[in-house]
Amino acid sequence: GAVVSQHPSRVICKSGTSVKIECRSLDFQATTMFWYRQFPKKSLMLMATSNEGSKATYEQGVEKDKFLINHASLTLSTLTVTSAHPEDSSFYICSAGGLAGGSADTQYFGPGTRLTVL
Amino acid sequence: AQKVTQAQTEISVVEKEDVTLDCVYETRDTTYYLFWYKQPPSGELVFLIRRNSFDEQNEISGRYSWNFQKSTSSFNFTITASQVVDSAVYFCALSPYNTDKLIFGTGTRLQVFP
Numbered sequence: 001g002a003v004v005s006q007h008p009s010r011v012i013c014k015s016g017t018s019v020k021i022e023c024r025s026l027d028f029q030a031t032t033m034f035w036y037r038q039f040p041k042k043s044l045m046l047m048a049t050s051n052e053g054s055k056a057t058y059e060q061g062v063e064k065d066k067f068l069i070n071h072a073s074l075t076l077s078t079l080t081v082t083s084a085h086p087e088d089s090s091f092y093i094c095s096a097g098g099l100a101g102g103s104a105d106t107q108y109f110g111p112g113t114r115l116t117v118l
Numbered sequence: 119a120q121k122v123t124q125a126q127t128e129i130s131v132v133e134k135e136d137v138t139l140d141c142v143y144e145t146r147d148t149t150y151y152l153f154w155y156k157q158p159p160s161g162e163l164v165f166l167i168r169r170n171s172f173d174e175q176n177e178i179s180g181r182y183s184w185n186f187q188k189s190t191s192s193f194n195f196t197i198t199a200s201q202v203v204d205s206a207v208y209f210c211a212l213s214p215y216n217t218d219k220l221i222f223g224t225g226t227r228l229q230v231f232p
Contacts, residue, residue: 034218034220042224042225043209043224044163044209044221044222046220049219055170088143091161093161093163095163095220106165107218108164109163109164110162111161111162112161112162114161
């Protein structure tokens with residue numbers, strides 16, 4: 001149980017285009033989903049927290065107009081990188097929680113999406 | 119401030135050696151949760167353990183064991199008789215009270231050589 005998928009696993013795009021990444025909880029309903037960014041050999045940086053049916057909460061320094069997050073259902077959240085630039089190239093990881101309800105639920109992570117912007 | 123420190127950036131061992139990964143955290147909360155995750159080369163983070171601040175019992179799961187010491191704010195992870203498949207980056211994380219957020223340490227890269 002507690003499987004989270006991400007699609008696509010890799011994407012290469014041209015500068016200026018937008019890229020959508022999907023995160024799905026396959027066998028449970030996730031009240032909360034999280035989006036992280038990871039630079040090579042670095043730790044995970046939380047970008048935003050999304051709750052189903054409400055606006056995402058972004059961390060300080062993360063541009064909400066650039067990284068659009070939609071949490072349309074209890075099993076799907078999407079991250080759209082708008083007008084991508086080479087500096088947006090990174091490994092994006094989503095996680096889903098809410099399995100047990102309450103705070104500090106264990107987060108289950110997706111396999112990540114490697115974005116390369118040319 | 120809430121913070122997680124993993125001072126060991128890289129550790130190399132030979133198979134069958136025991137290895138301990140250190141994790142020190144900072145928080146003013148009395149209720150909090152601690153986690154360990156494994157990130158193999160494939161990139162996906164694998165959940166290993168979740169521990170709440172009121173449970174200081176050490177835990178053992180197969181070759182893995184965890185030592186939670188509130189007095190020193192540490193939550194160390196030991197792998198006994200390491201195997202090549204244990205090679206990965208291991209992250210310690212803190213979830214403060216009343217939040218779902220995870221604060222990650224910088225990770226420790228473990229390489230186990232045959």
